[in-house]
Amino acid sequence: MRTCDDVVFLLDCDNTLLDNDHVQEDLRVHLKNEFGPANWDRYWEILDTLRAELGYVDYLGALQRYRLGVAHDPRLLLMSDFLVDYPFADRLYPGALDVVERLRNRALTVILSDGDVVFQPRKVQRSGLWDAGDGRVLIYIHKEQMLDDVERLYPAQHYVMVDDKLRILAAIRKVLQERVTTILVRQGHYALDPNALSAYPSADMTIERIADLKNYRGGGK
The missing domain is CATH 3.40.50.1000 (HAD superfamily/HAD-like)
Structure with missing residues (x-):
């Protein structure tokens, strides 16, 4: 005790x-550049849905759900790297x-x-x-x-x-x-x-x- x-x-x-708002903005820019605005909107919609279900922001869980619609896109592997290796110390x-x-x-x-x-x-x-x-x-x-x-x-x-x-x-x-x-x-x-x-x-x-x-x-x- x-x-x-x-x-x-x-x-x-x-x-x-x-500064988590800055992290989210970097994620938004990266997703838009890699997948286009429409896919960014879809990912963010999934993220909001998960937030309502779980009570917290689940970036990796949203990426898993997002993957269901673009399962054969190899850029998803880079997307997971972006999240996992993000330089949080800079934020x-x-x-x-x-x-x-x-x-x-x-x-x-x-x-x-x-x-x-x-x-x-x-x-x-x-x-x-x-x-x-x-x-x-x-x-x-x-x-x-x-x-x-x-x-x-x-x-x-x-x-x-x-x-x-x-x-x-x-x-x-x-x-x-x-x-x-x-x-x-x-x-x-x-x-x-x-x-x-x-x-x-x-x-x-x-x-x-x-x-x-x-x-x-x-x-x-």
Whole structure:
């Protein structure tokens, strides 16, 4: 059993530490160049369908379904290489690794992400976040529904949750209540969507970019 820490920092990955919108744009451009706009639209439709079914973005699963319509196209092999070998380290937000290091020196720091069991871990590894967080990485389908598991693995008196989605922060606040400080990072399309922002209570703290967190002096309330 782990001892109970005073504070544990929980850091989201996509659009919090890593510019996932940029990754998606690179994927869009690559698919359009290789297969044309119509096939890109088909792939994205499959991706959206899978997102609704699974609750997370499954790039490789969408590629598998997409393959059913173009099974004999050898370019698909290059498409899988593009995804698996993508240079995720180049898509970290400025100062992201520095933030992880500084928070880790203050308290236990965990990367807490949503995603599949193949592509998402590879993204965290190839970006350098896995090593930066000393291997403390948790990936769930719906992380806000797995807080019991988070608390079991990393018990703490207080948590600081950093995310780009106000929906996630509100859900975590509902469970942990006064035992969590929520921080919204205004990066990525979710954090800038006025409809998404108006649908949920404000976070305890809002920052414009992840680099702003390196001087964070708070902890528990």
